[in-house]
Amino acid sequence: MTRFKSWPRPTFWQCIFFVIVAAGLYATYVRVMYGLGGATHLSDQFPWGIWIGFDILCGVGLAAGGFTLAATVHVFNIERYKPILRPAILTAFLGYLLVILALMYDLGRPYRVWHPLVMWNPHSVMFEVGWCVTLYTTVLALEFAPIVLERFHLVRALQVMRISLIPLVILGVILSTLHQSSLGSLYLIVPEKLYPLWYTSLLPVLFFVSALCAGLAMTIFESWHSSRAFGKQLELSLISSMGRLLAVLLSVYLTMRFLDLLHRGALPLLLRRRPETYLFLLEIALFTVPMFLLFRRKVYSSASALYGCAVMVLFAFIANRLNITVTGVEAGSGVSYFPKWTEIAVTLFIVALGFAIFRFAVEYLPIFEEVSLTRPGGRAIVSTSPAASTVPAD
């Protein structure tokens, strides 16, 4: 017993984490041994559940901060955002890896996940999605690589990476644009299933713009959390300008949603007393409230108010994706669906893994530092990025 006493007492969040991991591992066992039927409430009429709707669609959207900030810093050359670029790229890379993990649960035969790369069907949106995930994850790995190389002082490799950085960033932005919009295109094929408040030929464009909002909100969200967890100073002026940009993007997005409903003549649907109407109004409210708040000086100059707005936007985004993937297609499919506990356990497991790996990476890799590396001898050898001022550009 004395041995146990010497162990550190686990914190509340560590307890929650271990419970989630235990449940997730057991759910994984159920999924492997009893198939999709044993682990989910999916059916022939409702073949896509929250593993697609939340783990994959929301996961990809919340990773959008990576390409938004990479473009801002490296393409638009707005240097002052550089301190938050690395956490955003880490989030994106991690997000994509977890999306691929979720896909392994959802595919009937996960070991054939590489098939779209060799068995082509360019008419399939899923084919485009498969290629985008593969290529963009590779790009993210390369964008992330300098952080690891720096950690282990691999100078030569870092120099190679610097040359290829700009083409890589541009490729990443294009792939992300295609990927975010193609997730919306997936649903273009089901006009008879998806409720008309959400079904529109604009789905790909709306998915892209809402992903930009989610990416910005996610960046504010993680800046706030990181500054608290690691005692780093929060760059208020940075997240404040991101907050204002978010307000503009949200108003563009909401205007598009409104005009789309208007032109399709779908506004009268709002008068119907149906669950879809209420869920739609909830989603729109979650988008609208932070938009109005973020236009106010009091809000965008306060860190905690910005954080609150970012959280609301994240919830709005998740509500939108779940409405399109789950609640908006239930009536059209003629069945009702509520996820089985194993589906929820796997989802929580993946989210918890994300938080844990993020924390681990921030602790062991130079994510928040923007330092020029020195060998033990003390000679400066390389700057961490092409524009850092310690080493003149070649």
Add this chain to the structure above:
Amino acid sequence: MCIGCRLCEKGCAEHHKLPYNDAIASEEKLSAHKLTAITTHGDKFMRRLCMNCLEPTCVSVCPVGALQKSANGPVTYDASRCMGCRYCMFACPFQVPTYQWNSRLPVVKKCDMCADRVAAGLQTACAEICPTGATKFGERDDLIAEARQRVASNPSQYNQHIYGIQEVGGTSVLLLASAPVEQLGVRAGLPITPMPLLTWRALSEIPNIVTVCSVLLGGVWWLSHRREEVQAAERKEREEKS
């Protein structure tokens, strides 16, 4: 003409080597072990099977090309390609493809219009076994002509709409009924344009997005960094002068 004897279900199960018994016969829906199903609606019967569309949604959405439309009608499925994304099931406007949910290595199951029999010049198992001629096999054009003639000569017995001539661009299976099909568990009001066009309109924009985005982003990068270079050069000049 259907009397609900379910011999088509039995013939189908035999041909596709699936189990068939009274319990399965009483399940009135398509499933991985029941590729066609008779559904009862009061005193009327309707038959569910794959419509084998002329421009099939499932063929267009399958990322690995496991589903193919053959020239003589059937939409076939190659299980060795399938990775189990189930987009075909989600996208099918008739909710036809089904999955082996309780298998560890599942495959999609659907009626393939007895592709092997049709290729050998035979009719489908269900058409061959049907005792009343309610299911009839033949060339699509001949069947449409016959359907039109039957509907026209017997307006009291038939609903005027021949389901499958126009739905989602036309299907290889046509449905004639004595009542509107939506009363018999079949989805009505589908668009007459083929569904694959809906996604193709978005997919065909990809080359444009890639070109425009790369030129635009490359240009922005050049501009934003050029400004810096010019500023640096000017500063240098000023320093040299002073």
